[in-house]
Every structure is written in structure tokens, then in C-alpha cells.
Amino acid sequence: MRSQRLVDLLAVVALVLLALSAYLTWSTADPGSGRPAVSFTGYSVTRAPVTLALASLVAVVVTKLAGTALRRVLSALVLLMGVAAVGVALQVRPDLQELGRLRPELSQAVTDTVALSTGPAPWLALAGGVALVAAGLTGLATAHRWRRPTRRYERDPAATPADQWKAIDAGEDPTI
Template identity: 35%
Template sequence: MSAASVPHTGPHTGPHADPDSAAPDSAAPGAAPAGSRRSLAAALFLGSVGAAVVLLASGQVWAEGRAPVGGGALPLQAEGGDVTGLPTALAVVGLAALVAVFAVRGAGRLLVAALLALSGAGAAVAAALGAADRSALDEEAARTTGDTAATVQALTHTGWPYVTAAGGALILLAGLLALRYGRHWPAMSGRYERDAGPRARGAAAIDPDRPEDLWKALDRGEDPTRDR
């Protein structure tokens, strides 16, 4: 047999071709890129940890001082919530936005992601401004001494306001990741929408002479008496 009579078979058309070689080297349609999966995990981690840090640090002592009483001085302390309640409130808003970002799509997801970022930024700024605040202890000194003109003395601040600000920055980073990569993230209802089609097409035929088929149809929410 001459060489011209031998049929030419390419690497993808021959009878012994490797079936894996014919498959395209690409991800399945609708699959999230690896980068978006990493950004999703990072946003969840940063947002949840940041909110926890803000809530924890806001309950710690931010400032200490003394109020003059008679011939002595009364020690006073002010927690983060006494100085400003904004970081705590915004951390709760950030947590809600972090969950809600998976329940919406399109423009709604961008809006929720922006809210997440703004919550973190607001918590960080409020905590930073409260790091040097003395009004909370001045009010405490006036209330303790009964003198409206009394002010706190020997005022010192702790590092907890800056820890709170760092937590707010983590929430901000989570929001920025959601703004940048959120359009690739899955939504909560996506799995149920994908499963609905095949389940409806795969419904088994009902035999009216078999009671067990009738009961199964009723369990699936179908009408076994309709014409098929």
C-alpha cells in the first residue's frame, strides 16, 4: 500500500485520539475565576475580623483621668462607647452589608459594597478622632463632682482607639474588594435557580394504577390527575 493511500488522521480526529486532548483548556461557563474566589475569601475574612475588632475595642477604656473632689482626686475612665458610638454602629452596619452583598446582584451589589466600604471608613475616622477626645471625661467629672465647670485632670489616652480604627480599616478593605471583584462572586439564590430546571425536566411519569406513584407526585407538589 502506498503512502498516499493511508488516510491522515490528526491528533483530535483519529479513532485512538485522547478524549482529554479534544477538551478545551478553559474553565466551565459560569465558573468563578480563581482570583475572584480568593477575593471572596479575603473579603469575608477582613470584614468579619474587622467588625469583631471594632466591637471589642470599642468596649475597652479609651481615656483615663482624675476629677478633683474636696482635698483629693477621683479616678475616672471613659470607654469607647462613652467617647463615640459611631464605630460600634457602623461595624454592625458593615456586618449586615457583608452578608447582604451575596443576596443581591448587579447594581444592587455595587451599592451594598459601597455601603460596606463607607461603614469601615466611617468607623476608622470616628475612632481616630476619638483618640484625643476629652469631652467624655469632662462630662463625667462634672457629673461626679456636681460642679458643671469641673474638668478632668491628668488625662491620658490608651491605644484602643487606634485598634478600633484598624478594625474599621479592615472593613474598608473588604468593601473595596467587593467593589472590585464582587460582580464575579456567586449569589445566595444561584444554586437553587440552577437546580430548578433539571429537577423539573427529570420528573418521573406517573402510573395511575400505582398508589405509590400518586403519593410521590403529591409529595413533589404535582397534580397526579392531570392529563399526561
């Protein structure tokens, strides 16, 4: 598999994993005493994974149009966004006070004990962040071997405007 396609595939996998982490259960709070448990999706806890995934996907798409130097800069940005996604997945664990602000029925004034548990979403966010890190590293290492954007419709920079008019008068297309 070519490295450019590998970066594309890793970016799409990261987008899917990070988007899933936003819509699956990030944490569950059980207030006890017969009250129903409250589930928090990843998007209600943090919006960072989805934002990082979309920004990374845009950066990977722009690499198709860029030269080697800009591809390396964009790959470094994808790498940094992957590191940020891994950091969010490992560090964002809402505590009881934060969940009490999101849902008043979980505040300590209403209930004595709340059992917190973590859902599968942080693990998906972690996997998506690792995929972004891999895409960024692959892009940094192989950006010089990627195909360049097509030059078919660009005019010859050595041709003068007079040469181009002469080509048009002769019935030729100077852009080919």
C-alpha cells in the same frame, strides 16, 4: 484565598476590632488630689464604631444573596462605613467639658486640673475601620467573580404552568 472569603474575613476582623474598641478604655481622666482616675470606654464616648461594625457585617451577609450590581452597591456602603470608622477613630477625642458632663466629679467646678490620656481603643477602632475599607475595596473590585446564589430550587422561567403540571403528572420535580 478567594476574594469573597477575603471580604468575609476582613468584615469579621473589623467587627472584632471595633467591638473591642467599644469595651476597652478610650480615655482616662485623672482629677488629681488623691481622687481616683476615671476611665471611659469607647461605648461611653461614642457608639459609632459598634454601629458601623454591625451594619457592615449585615451588608456583607446580604452580598451572599445579591447579584453583581447590588454587591457593588453594598461594597461601596461597606467602604463608606470603613471611612466613617476611620474618621471616628481619628477625630473623637473627648475634651474636659464633655467628660465633665458624663461624670460630674470631673467638672472644673470640682477640680482645678484634670490630666487626660488616651487608651488603646481608638487604635483598635482605626484598625477596624481600615479592615472595613479593605473589605469594601476588595468587594468593589471583585464582585463580578463571586459565586452566584444557588438556583437549584428556582423554577425554569421558560416553562409554562402547563409544562410544569405535565412534569408533575409524569412524576418529575419541575423545580430541579
